[in-house]
Amino acid sequence: MHDLIRDMALQIAGAKFLVLEDVPHEEEWGNDVEKVSLMCKGGSKFPDVSPKCPKLSTLLLRGYVNIIPDSFFVHLHGLTVLHVDCHGFESLPNSVSDLKHLTSLRLNSFDIKCVPSLAKLTALRSLDLSIDSLEEIPHGLEMLVNLRYLNLNVDSHTRTNQEKMPPGILPKLCELQVLKLPLFCLEVNGEEMVRLKKLEVFLGVFDGVEGFNTYVKSLEEGGPSRFSLESLEILDLYELNNLKGLFTEEKVAPAPVGPLGTFSRLKLFSIEDCQNIKKLFPPWLVLDNLEQIFVSFCNQLEEIIGGAEASDEVEEEEEAKEMLCENVNRS
Numbered sequence: 271m272h273d274l275i276r277d278m279a280l281q282i283a284g285a286k287f288l289v290l291e292d293v294p295h296e297e298e299w300g301n302d303v304e305k306v307s308l309m310c311k312g313g314s315k316f317p318d319v320s321p322k323c324p325k326l327s328t329l330l331l332r333g334y335v336n337i338i339p340d341s342f343f344v345h346l347h348g349l350t351v352l353h354v355d356c357h358g359f360e361s362l363p364n365s366v367s368d369l370k371h372l373t374s375l376r377l378n379s380f381d382i383k384c385v386p387s388l389a390k391l392t393a394l395r396s397l398d399l400s401i402d403s404l405e406e407i408p409h410g411l412e413m414l415v416n417l418r419y420l421n422l423n424v425d426s427h428t429r430t431n432q433e434k435m436p437p438g439i440l441p442k443l444c445e446l447q448v449l450k451l452p453l454f455c456l457e458v459n460g461e462e463m464v465r466l467k468k469l470e471v472f473l474g475v476f477d478g479v480e481g482f483n484t485y486v487k488s489l490e491e492g493g494p495s496r497f498s499l500e501s502l503e504i505l506d507l508y509e510l511n512n513l514k515g516l517f518t519e520e521k522v523a524p525a526p527v528g529p530l531g532t533f534s535r536l537k538l539f540s541i542e543d544c545q546n547i548k549k550l551f552p553p554w555l556v557l558d559n560l561e562q563i564f565v566s567f568c569n570q571l572e573e574i575i576g577g578a579e580a581s582d583e584v585e586e587e588e589e590a591k592e593m594l595c596e597n598v599n600r601s
Contacts, residue, residue, distance in 0.1 A: 286325075293317050301325070310334050320344055331356060340365050347371065350393075354378065362386055377401060389413045397421070407456075412439045423450040423473060433457060434477060441465040449474065453506070460484035479510055500531040503559075507541040514546050533557060540564040551575045 286304040288294070293308055299321040306326060310333035320341040328351040331338075340363035343349075349369050353376040354362070360381045367386040376398040377385065383403050388394070389410025396419040399408070404422070414420075420443065433455055440446075440462040449466070451458065451474035458474055460481030476482040489498060507513065533551075537559055541550070548570050551557065555575075565571065 293319060295319065296321050299323050299326075304328070306330070308332070308334075316342075321346065324348055327351065329353070334359070337361055338363050343369060350374070352376070357381070367391070379403075384408075392416065395419065407436060407439070412442045415442060416445055417443050418445055419448045420446060421448070421450040422456070423452060435459070435462075437462070444468070447471070451475070457481075464488040475508075479513055499533060501535055502533065503535050504538045505533075505536060505540070506538075507544055509542070510544045511546060513544050515549055516547075517552055531556075534559065536560050538562045538564075541566075541568060543567040546570055549573045549576045 286302060288299070288303050288306040290308055291311055293316060296319050299306075301323065302325055303323050304325050305328040306323075307330040309330070315336040316334045316338050318339045318341070320339075322345045324345070324347075326346055326348055329346070329349055330351075330353045332355040334356045337360060338354075343363060343365040347369065348371060350371050351374045352366070352369065352372055353374070355376075355378040357378070357380045359379045360383070362377070362382065362385055364386045367388070367390055370390050371393055372391050373393050374396040375391070375394060376396070378398075378400045380402050382401045383405045385399065385401075385404075385408045387409040388397070390413075391410075392413055393416060394414050395416055397414065397417060398419070398421040400421065400423070407422070434457045435451070437459065440458065444465055445468060446466050447468055448471040449469060450471075453473070453475055456474065457477040458481070459477055461484055463469075463472075463476075463481075463485045476485065486499075532555065534556055536557060538561060539550075540562075541547070541564070543566070545568065547568055549572060550565075551574065553576050563574065565574070
């Protein structure tokens with residue numbers, strides 16, 4: 271932003287807005303300030319200050335390289351939005367746990383391994399932990415009953431110390447609309463996912479084909495209104511040793527065997543290390559939007575898109591018999 275435009279915007283906003291590159295001294299914050307953005311460009315260290323701003327509702331921090339002192343949030347209990355984008359941070363002060371009015375908390379860091387307890391932050395509606403080195407699920411996550419957006423999608427090359435989402439957490443987050451979890455850890459239980467009736471977006475891994483089937487079956491009984499296989503755009507299958515096919519084969523059933531429009535919006539399909547699958551897509555499936563297919567380590571795979579189904583062969587055989595009978599009768 272041009273300096274002139276920035277100065278004009280701050281002048282119009284008055285003393286309620288504070289936009290600086292360095293953390294100001296305590297006396298410079300002001301009692302009436304409502305929104306503060308501190309974006310350090312030179313990797314400065316965070317000073318030991320404890321501002322008294324009872325009206326402060328939004329705080330954006332970016333670029334600082336050391337820890338925030340525990341005293342910093344002591345007098346900031348009016349905060350509703352806290353966004354910290356500081357890749358060099360290793361921890362957050364425990365005083366964050368007392369910010370009971372927070373509705374949005376976003377942390378973006380390379381080095382934070384754990385976060386303070388969230389048990390008291392029951393007003394949270396959005397929690398975004400984009401933390402590459404996060405080692406464990408935050409304590410008190412199950413208490414965030416008003417949560418609409420939850421992102422624990424750490425970097426794809428890292429793994430937390432937990433392989434599965436601890437039981438009992440997801441069913442209590444029944445207001446969730448968006449859930450994003452790591453793709454290589456934190457498997458979710460299909461029966462617990464069924465409880466998320468308002469879920470619209472899910473990125474994560476089920477604890478097996480049975481868990482996925484349990485969840486998909488629940489959609490017919492009033493699950494998320496925007497999910498079905500008809501709206502799926504990305505499908506990634508990995509290490510499903512019991513998977514033999516994407517669709518149930520019915521030898522005498524007329525094709526198609528599946529809901530009309532299944533995978534009609536699918537753009538990317540990936541399957542890896544599924545050793546027992548032999549066929550991927552049946553010939554009746556319409557894949558007009560499919561852009562990319564990735565297949566690796568599927569040693570038994572015979573067909574990407576199947577040829578004539580068994581049902582077609584049965585029909586052809588019946589037709590041949592009828593023609594033969596007609597010829598015999600005529601003769």
